[in-house]
Amino acid sequence: MPKRGYHHGNLRQALVESALRLIEAKGPTGFTLSEAAKQAGVTPAAVYRHFEGREDLIAEAARQGFLMFADLVQHAYEKYQPSALAAFEATGRAYLAFARKHPGHYIAMFESGISTNRTPELSDAAARARGVLERAAAELSQHIPAEKRPPASMFSAHIMAMSHGVVELFARNAPGTASPYAPEDLLESGIGIYLRGLGLIQPDD
Incomplete structure (x- = not known):
């Protein structure tokens, strides 16, 4: 048989x-x-x-993951328009949601050591996902004076780094890494501190 x-x-x-x-x-x-x-x-x-090998198989898993991630972030971004702030915060929450729902894809994308430039298809998929985050950052930061405004790619990279850190430290249920706060609350407060530093939201009283 x-x-x-x-x-x-x-x-x-x-x-x-x-x-x-x-x-x-x-x-x-x-x-x-x-x-x-x-x-x-x-x-x-x-x-x-x-x-051709295991790395090519992982690269395809990563490619599919970036396409799924881009769709999820795009949906989160559009759901909260026209508020640039709400839409931007939603993209951060979508990052956590994706990591929880699709851990295999997430690891292939961000933790496998596979370069996003390994294939043109993988590069395009990753660029599409980054593009949504950068667009959200650009819209939110347009009121910052041009001479003080960080590039959208840097702005979004900071938020991705923060989101990734929350996922790694507190959203994987690893022994010894429990937090008294929900990962979403940690990320929201971190984003709030970052945005206050840029003058995009008012400081707390």
């Missing part, structure tokens, strides 16, 4: 989904192509019809 997987509709996608499960369980360097093939129900040789 032929192995399940040789004849199912989309072996390439089945391999990506196998890799995502393994990434969640073992990390991006903790599994082999043979393990991904076994989960997809094919021989290891069949993997090479679609991917």
